[in-house]
Amino acid sequence: MALLDALPSPQMAWRQWRPNSVLVVLLSVMLVALWLFDVVSVSPNRIVSGQGAGLVEAMGWLGALLVSGVTITLMLLSLQPGRQNYQVALVGVCLLLLLMPFGLIVASDRLVSSDMPQARLNMGMAYWLMLSLLLLCWIELRLRLALPRRWTVLMLLGVALVWWLCAMWALEALALGQEFRARNDEFWRALRQHITLVSVSVAISIGLGLSLAMLMRRYANFQKVAFGVLNFLQTIPSIALFGLMLGPLAWLAAQWPLLSRLGVSGIGWAPALLALVAYSLLPMVRNTYIALEQVSPETLEAARGMGMRNSQRFWQVRLPLALPVLLEGIRITSVQAIGLTAVAALIGAGGLGAFIFQGLGQAAMDMVLLGALPILILALIADAGLGALSDILRPKNTVRPGDAQ
Amino acid sequence: MSHDALSRSLTARGVQQAKWPAIWLVLLMACVWGFPYADGLLRIIEPDSSQVVYQRASLATLLVQHMLVVSAAAVITVVGGVLAAIVVTREWGRNFLPLVSQVASLGQTFPPVAVLALAVPALGFGTLPIIVALVLYGTLPIVRNTLGGLQDVDKEVKSASVAMGMTSWQTLRQVELPLAAPVILAGIRTSITINISTAAIGATVGASNLGDPIIAGIVNGNMAYIVQGALTIALLALTVDSLFERLQERLRSRLYTA
Structure with missing residues (x-):
């Protein structure tokens, strides 16, 4: 068996091209969800249910293309997996996670007018899906890179801190933040x-x-x-x-x-x-x-x-x-x-x-x-x-x- | 021990085990049909309340609804969990193996109450959110055990089946799954038994089941209501658990005697 393995085989050339199908699947689902479902929704007050807004409506064409661009780049990276590409992809996933609260800031800027002080911005279906799929990608990358758990916990805490700061200082309209400030x-x-x-x-x-x-x-x-x-x-x-x-x-x-x-x-x-x-x-x-x-x-x-x-x-x-x-x-x-x-x-x-x-x-x-x-x-x-x-x-x-x- | 003696001892133990499901079932039925007439007995627990027998719905109806919710969740978890575990142990799905086993173990980290609460905004009040929470909570034992069972099948046994000219589908159906069956069944047993008692929290979001008397009891400070709900659920869990034990026993004896 060992001898057989050592011999060069003609199939080697295409066998080495093994895309990481997990990341590809997760990222494509994310891309589809982002364009199909509501990213955020705006409600005039606490009880009335909100009006949904898609990706372009919430973030403008520039934002939509930026998010899609990063996602597609990550997908391309996972087509040719290797240690280096995984590391770059991990940075990309963290970048997307860090950008998410800023996306909310942009959305609240575009959708919530200043004459409605009661208005609330809710995170929509696509937003939650994106968050959970990104976390799944992150787990996958962690497993592939065999990072120790304590490192990754620290990294996630860093991301959480940025989220927290954004929610506290820049996101008056976010429903969750309003609820928090009230209590x-x-x-x-x-x-x-x-x-x-x-x-x-x-x-x-x-x-x-x-x-x-x-x-x-x-x-x-x-x-x-x-x-x-x-x-x-x-x-x-x-x-x-x-x-x-x-x-x-x-x-x-x-x-x-x-x-x-x-x-x-x-x-x-x-x-x-x-x-x-x-x-x-x-x-x-x-x-x-x-x-x-x-x-x-x-x-x-x-x-x-x-x-x-x-x-x-x-x-x-x-x-x-x-x-x-x-x-x-x-x-x-x-x-x-x-x-x-x-x-x-x-x-x-x-x-x-x-x-x-x-x-x-x-x-x-x-x-x-x-x-x-x-x-x-x-x-x-x-x-x-x-x-x-x-x-x-x-x-x-x-x-x-x-x-x- | 020879095969014959082994199988005989297994059946002897089997007969002894057989009585437990029956005992629990009789007790369960006694609870369901007996509580409405047990006014005097329940009054010992709760002497001050005007009403001690839960009457908003019959325990039998609630029991059926409880079992429906748990079975719906069980069907989804068993089909989904076993299929997922089979897919990730095939050659073409192996890429997904690390993620699936990691996520399955993460599923039990999510507290069912939190999942239930998060599912309500998306799915509305009623039975659906509790099914989602149960599915998430019950998937881990099934996926973990199916993965373990399939991975523990001897490599040589699999090679032998390939050498006999079996297709990979035949190997899966006739070799791998039967050998892994006891372990898979153990996972299903854990999952369903846990979910029978977890389903009671569905009563807080308007799913009507055996949790109803418990919530009514907590809200009105009526211990008798709580006892009726709790005892019925506990007996249901014990009945189902002992049935599974019987099933495992039979499966094992069939594997050994075959």
Whole structure:
């Protein structure tokens, strides 16, 4: 076989021409969407639905040609892939991502007249499609170039910063920005509440998960029962679990005045925290258990041979070796908790979910976005950040264990 | 262990397992038909409310609607997920493999509530947004398991099938898919079980299903309503999960005895 490979073959000439079909497909879909769908829409006020505007209408011929030109250049680059071309393409994708908020500024300049102070600019179908397709291209390029995760996280944060600055200083008409300015204090308070609830519940479930997993390793019977209970908890829908905490906690608070003075009651943070911890325990315990079990017996034997005591072996050998998988569990738990905390708004725990449910109630979609987008971004940040951390902590020459679920 | 003994032990275990779906199903039916008459029982949980039995819609109707939503999402995820995984493991689709596996794992990062909320402006209130959210949330386990299952098929087995003169379509249908089936089925099981309980949040955007009693209970502070919705959903999830377990058991025993 090796000899065959070494021989020159007549097919080589066209075989080397392998376009990256992924990028070509993504970029062509983007180009078609840009010209077919509405890029932005303008509505006279908060409730009335908007009037759509296409690419040329929103950005003028110059802008439309500029965007299409960059896209076509990227497509040409991906026809002849190579490390250098991929790097250029990555710069191009970042450039497009950076240009997107400026496109909005141009559109608001052209479409929103100054005599309509209530007018709002909404991002249209094509705009969202372009954003998601560009991010897909970016993921593809990252994978092809095999860039480490932390770099790319930093790059995306840079892009996000530019977006943020544009939205704050130059885009008065953007609906999302208006909604944000109207609820500035409320937003930051909700964000703080959200993050606090998530981090406290994750911290508690790390502690509880570690102790439960250690108990499970000692008592085999306990393991069966505990996994059974945790699995059953997981089948109860999250909103029901939040709801089911209402009664018992209200009763407890009524029985012990001390608890109610601490802020424990049927609604609010206390039931939310309990339900979050209950829901987070299964992924946490499962991953902790797997993490501690997968440490190879030979390594532990070697540690014993070196004269380490039991506690030393646990803290200096087993735990550090288990850390990457353990972090994987923390990542899954945190991402899940960020989403679940949104549901906790239903029982008055606050957080960003409050915007979602208020907005849904008032049919004010900008407000829904104001709640949902930050939750999405928080989840992505937690995912990428903790993922990068476990990459760093993973010993160099071990294989990445298959996604332990 | 000889093949015969193995298959016998598998069937013996199979018989033992067979009772679980039946038990859960009986309990589920007892919940659905029994709650309207369980006034006294529910009053223990909620002594102060004037009404403890959820009466805005019958639990049976809600159960059917719940199952419809979950099955619609399941059909889309199973067909889409398995097809995508098959395409990216073929020679001509291999280019897409890294992106698809990356995106599939990203899908579960999106919280279903956020997806639901984002889908409402585009699709309006009702059943459609919750189906979108479930599809996005349920795709990862199916794609991941199908990819894993197909990639784990022994290279030599595939070469053997090619050597026997099978076309690539025949290899896929008669060799790769049957060998990967248990793993794929495990993915489908995870996806559907998760989605049965996730579907309840659809009630917040006007999709009427078993989440309705739960939301009504939270809004009115009525624990009895919540218990009715939650217990029915949990039992539905357990029934479906144990059915899948049976199915996996049968598939495995067929693979071993064949």
